[in-house]
Amino acid sequence: MWSRLRREFRNDARAWFAAIFLLVIAVNIAVFPKIETLTEAQRSKAFSRADTGEFLELAFGSAHSRTRFDLYYVVGELAPGAVVSLDTSAWSRRAIHVPYLHYLGEVNRVESEQPVSVPLPDDLAAEFAPFVVASSDGGSGGPAWRLALASIESQSSDVPDPEAMVRALLDGWAHEAPEAALSLVVTEVPASSGQGDEYDEYVVWVIDAALLDGWADA
Amino acid sequence: MIIETWAVLSVLAGGALIMNGAGLRGWGVPALGMLVGASAYVLITLVQVVTPLPTTPVIGLVGVVAIPVAWWLWRWRRGDSVGMSWRAMLVVAALVVALVAILRWARLVTWHGDSVFYVLSGVTLHSGEFYGAMWNEFFEKRPLGVPALHGPAALQNEFYLASLTPLIAAAMGAVVIWVLRRALRSEVPAHYLSIFSVIAVAFLFSSHRTVHHVFYLNGHLLTGAMVLMAAGAGWLLVREDLARTPLVIAVMAGTSTAVLTRAEGALTMVMVLLPLVLAPTVSRSVRRLVIVWLGTVMVVWFGFGLWVSAHHDQVYSFSTAAQFCAGLALVALSPLIGAPWLERHHRRWLWAAEAMLWAAVAALAVRDRDILIDSAVATAVNQAGAGKWGVTVIALSVAVILVTAARALAGGHLLRFPVTTFIPLVLLLAYLREGAYRVGMYDSLNRMWMQVLPLAVLFVVASLASGSWKPWWERVVTRGRNSPLARTARE
Numbered sequence: 037m038w039s040r041l042r043r044e045f046r047n048d049a050r051a052w053f054a055a056i057f058l059l060v061i062a063v064n065i066a067v068f069p070k071i072e073t074l075t076e077a078q079r080s081k082a083f084s085r086a087d088t089g090e091f092l093e094l095a096f097g098s099a100h101s102r103t104r105f106d107l108y109y110v111v112g113e114l115a116p117g118a119v120v121s122l123d124t125s126a127w128s129r130r131a132i133h134v135p136y137l138h139y140l141g142e143v144n145r146v147e148s149e150q151p152v153s154v155p156l157p158d159d160l161a162a163e164f165a166p167f168v169v170a171s172s173d174g175g176s177g178g179p180a181w182r183l184a185l186a187s188i189e190s191q192s193s194d195v196p197d198p199e200a201m202v203r204a205l206l207d208g209w210a211h212e213a214p215e216a217a218l219s220l221v222v223t224e225v226p227a228s229s230g231q232g233d234e235y236d237e238y239v240v241w242v243i244d245a246a247l248l249d250g251w252a253d254a
Numbered sequence: 255m256i257i258e259t260w261a262v263l264s265v266l267a268g269g270a271l272i273m274n275g276a277g278l279r280g281w282g283v284p285a286l287g288m289l290v291g292a293s294a295y296v297l298i299t300l301v302q303v304v305t306p307l308p309t310t311p312v313i314g315l316v317g318v319v320a321i322p323v324a325w326w327l328w329r330w331r332r333g334d335s336v337g338m339s340w341r342a343m344l345v346v347a348a349l350v351v352a353l354v355a356i357l358r359w360a361r362l363v364t365w366h367g368d369s370v371f372y373v374l375s376g377v378t379l380h381s382g383e384f385y386g387a388m389w390n391e392f393f394e395k396r397p398l399g400v401p402a403l404h405g406p407a408a409l410q411n412e413f414y415l416a417s418l419t420p421l422i423a424a425a426m427g428a429v430v431i432w433v434l435r436r437a438l439r440s441e442v443p444a445h446y447l448s449i450f451s452v453i454a455v456a457f458l459f460s461s462h463r464t465v466h467h468v469f470y471l472n473g474h475l476l477t478g479a480m481v482l483m484a485a486g487a488g489w490l491l492v493r494e495d496l497a498r499t500p501l502v503i504a505v506m507a508g509t510s511t512a513v514l515t516r517a518e519g520a521l522t523m524v525m526v527l528l529p530l531v532l533a534p535t536v537s538r539s540v541r542r543l544v545i546v547w548l549g550t551v552m553v554v555w556f557g558f559g560l561w562v563s564a565h566h567d568q569v570y571s572f573s574t575a576a577q578f579c580a581g582l583a584l585v586a587l588s589p590l591i592g593a594p595w596l597e598r599h600h601r602r603w604l605w606a607a608e609a610m611l612w613a614a615v616a617a618l619a620v621r622d623r624d625i626l627i628d629s630a631v632a633t634a635v636n637q638a639g640a641g642k643w644g645v646t647v648i649a650l651s652v653a654v655i656l657v658t659a660a661r662a663l664a665g666g667h668l669l670r671f672p673v674t675t676f677i678p679l680v681l682l683l684a685y686l687r688e689g690a691y692r693v694g695m696y697d698s699l700n701r702m703w704m705q706v707l708p709l710a711v712l713f714v715v716a717s718l719a720s721g722s723w724k725p726w727w728e729r730v731v732t733r734g735r736n737s738p739l740a741r742t743a744r745e
Contacts, residue, residue, distance in 0.1 A: 053718040057453045064460035064644040071462040071642045134383065139374055139413070201397050 111141030115181055118172040119145045143172075256731050258415050261355050261406035265291035266316045266350060268423075271322035274338050278500035282436070283338070284346045285428035286504055288421060289483050292403060292476070293507035293611025296514050299379070299402035301549075304558045309379045311405040350421065362469045366696050368396060369471035373413040375401035380408035385562070388568035389537035396575045397555065399515030414471055423468040427455045430712050433486035437493055438720045450719040458711050461646035463695070467704045473515040474704040480515070481526055482708040484673055488530040489733035491540065492665040498540065505530070505544050510551045513601040518683055520552050520577050522705065524680060525672045526675025528607060531591055532600035533668070537593035547586045573686075604671055618685045628690035629681060633700075635693045638743050641700040650710050657717040662724035669713035676706045 057223065086219045137143045167250040170182055269291025270283050278286065298317045302309050329335045331728055344516045365373075378384040404414040431451040438447060455566060458464055467475040509527065512519040527548060530664035556578035563570035592594060596603065619626040635641075637648050655671055665670075680699050691699040 048446075049723075050450075050719060054446075054453060055447050055458055060645060061456050061460045062650045063451070064457075064462075064646060067644045068460070068462050068465075071644065074642070132307075134372055138381075138383075139377055140370070 066125040108136045108140030111137060111143060115172060117144045119143070119147060120172050122148060255356055257406060258358060258417060259351055260514065261315055262350060262413060262417055263347060264279050266346070267297050268294050268318035268327060270343070270452055270513065271326045272503060273321065274502040275326040275336050276503050277335070281428070282432045285432050286483065286500070287424050288425035288504060289429065289479055290507045291318060292422060292435050293480070293511040294322070294656070295509050296402045299405065300398060300514060300555065303398065305342065305386070309381055309382065309384045311409060314402070315406060320733050353421060354417040357420055358649050362415060363416060363471060364466055364469050366473045369567065371396050372400040372473070373404055373471060376405040377413060379405040394571050395517045396515065396588050397514050397519070399471045399476060399511055400471070401733055402416050404471070404475070406607050414707070419470065419475060421467050422479055423475055424481060426475070427458060428481070429483055429486060430454050430458065432710060433712060434716055434719070437490055437642060438716065442719050446719055450715050454715040456713050458708060461644050463641070463643045464704065464707070465644070466642070469639040472701065477516045477519060477522070478708045480508035480512045481672065482703060482712060484523065485526045485669055485709050486712060488526070489665050489668040491530065492533050492668055502540055502543065508550050511542065513548070513551050514555060517573070518679070520548070520580070521679060522672070523548055525675045529604055529668045529671045532596065532603055534597045534600060541591045542588045545591060546585055549581045549584030549588070552577055553585065556581060573595055589677045600660060601667065604667060608671070608675050608678070611675055611682065615678050615681045618682070622685070624685050625690045626681065629699070631682050632691045632693045632697065636697060636700050640693050640695065642695045642699070643700070643703065644695050646707070647703055650707065650714065653714045655666045657714050660723060661717040662718040663720060666713065666717055669709060669716065673706055673710045673713055
């Protein structure tokens with residue numbers, strides 16, 4: 037067998053090609069577990085939930101989903117079975133959001149194309165520029181709620197504490213719309229260069245935990 | 255489980271009947287059949303979508319079997335040779351059922367943001383919300399292929415078919431071997447053919463990213479399989495003129511599915527079909543047919559996109575309008591195929607086309623060099639680890655360059671051209687989308703490697719197994735001396 041192999045290597049270049057290919061395959065297989073370990077670490081961040089008492093944190097990491105689909109997951113987590121009113125001034129592409137809210141958000145019905153707005157004190161609005169993307173009157177399914185996005189795209193280290201910001205905003209809203217159970221969703225973009233695996237940034241939604249109690253009872 | 259088994263078996267049975275009815279025999283029937291069946295299913299969904307037919311996947315699942323059965327029966331009653339081994343069919347069906355059960359049990363799936371879009375679009379096909387859920391992005395970036403193929407999952411209240419992409423990956427691996435063996439069986443010793451067949455598949459699936467794509471809810475692997483099938487069948491058409499019908503069907507099936515699966519599918523297929531369309535050894539009717547087919551699919555799909563934009567009072571996208579017009583142009587210009595001035599220097603036209611792509615990239619880089627530099631740096635960093643391809647892309651790129659420069663493979667340009675034009679093509683796409691590629695495993699280009707990798711592996715392995723040492727400059731001179739024109743002049 038060895039003599040035949042020697043003969044093949046001596047007489048036919050194809051034997052060398054095959055050997056080189058086998059070497060490359062061996063390298064690929066050798067690095068496979070290491071790559072898998074790194075990938076697993078990122079995948080595990082895909083969805084986590086941490087209840088910090090007053091506020092509930094829904095965290096979406098990796099998977100590069102960011103705000104595109106997180107909204108729907110949050111609706112599903114916050115209020116499955118809700119009747120949702122979409123603010124079409126904020127979401128012009130209403131058509132695609134309806135099935136998304138149905139299937140990811142688990143809402144019962146999507147209605148009303150009238151803008152839903154909650155005015156904020158000027159100083160807060162100027163600083164965070166949050167906008168309401170969806171709301172629900174609740175009804176028999178639970179208390180009323182609304183979802184707002186406030187992007188913090190700070191590249192510096194002075195990213196405000198999300199919980200403090202939520203508290204400030206809730207205080208601001210309470211004067212304007214005391215009849216609704218209020219919630220705020222904050223999109224936190226951590227300081228990163230936007231490159232590398234860091235690009236799949238951690239997205240944190242902070243929600244008034246009391247709101248979920250109402251839905252849990254429903 | 256029952257719905258998924260029905261869906262996968264329907265796709266396989268439909269495709270296998272098409273290929274068998276077309277005259278294909280042997281184990282290539284289920285291998286190519288799986289891909290052709292997937293293509294047929296997507297085409298039926300396209301018909302459902304652009305006509306007043308309901309968009310439910312049930313019609314597709316029934317149609318993908320009923321239409322090939324009717325055709326097969328018609329050929330059988332006419333007395334054509336359509337025999338098949340029923341025992342082999344049962345064995346393949348049993349194997350597929352077992353794989354569906356295992357893959358559903360294992361629930362191996364990976365996804366990212368685009369996947370959610372795809373699977374939800376698939377669900378809307380069943381729920382009847384499809385037309386309301388579309389907007390420009392659907393036609394520009396995330397076409398029908400993946401939503402259509404995973405659409406039957408909605409019949410079992412799920413979002414995707416867990417076994418579909420792995421089975422398409424298995425068919426892709428089998429097609430690599432099938433094309434390799436069919437093309438080289440008469441010129442490569444059997445033991446080398448076996449060794450290189452194993453090496454091709456082992457190399458392809460030893461990469462972490464390939465395994466990722468096997469379980470990834472996206473259209474890259476599907477497109478890669480279709481590009482492989484279309485280019486591989488085109489290569490066989492140039493090398494042999496036997497059993498032409500199944501090869502032509504394979505080219506057409508790969509073409510339509512790639513167009514309907516990826517935003518850059520139409521451009522990619524132009525690169526795949528151009529060497530075939532210019533090949534003088536293939537009959538003119540076949541070459542015109544494939545280009546008219548590409549143009550027709552583009553006109554139907556992107557024309558529908560324009561109609562939807564108008565219906566929703568949306569501004570239609572430039573990309574959709576441009577590809578609609580390009581489809582019309584392909585159909586209109588198809589009579590030129592076979593013109594003497596086009597055939598006389600058919601290989602030079604290819605080099606000119608490739609040079610034009612690079613020239614376009616250079617011109618755009620002069621205007622905005624940041625996109626090019628950022629893309630190049632990000633791609634280099636991705637290959638250094640962030641892209642998680644291991645050494646696959648680097649090793650294959652080196653091999654493609656060496657093989658292109660030093661090995662001569664009969665008809666090898668049909669495999670080589672879509673591979674080497676991939677780089678300028680993706681750089682052009684970066685400019686068209688006005689954004690550089692980035693570092694990270696979910697970067698578009700890092701995912702798009704999967705679309706060209708299977709074909710590149712076939713090209714390299716076939717060249718090493720069969721080709722002879724011949725520097726490219728010698729080939730150009732020899733070809734010049736032996737060209738039809740030179741022969742005519744000598745005579």
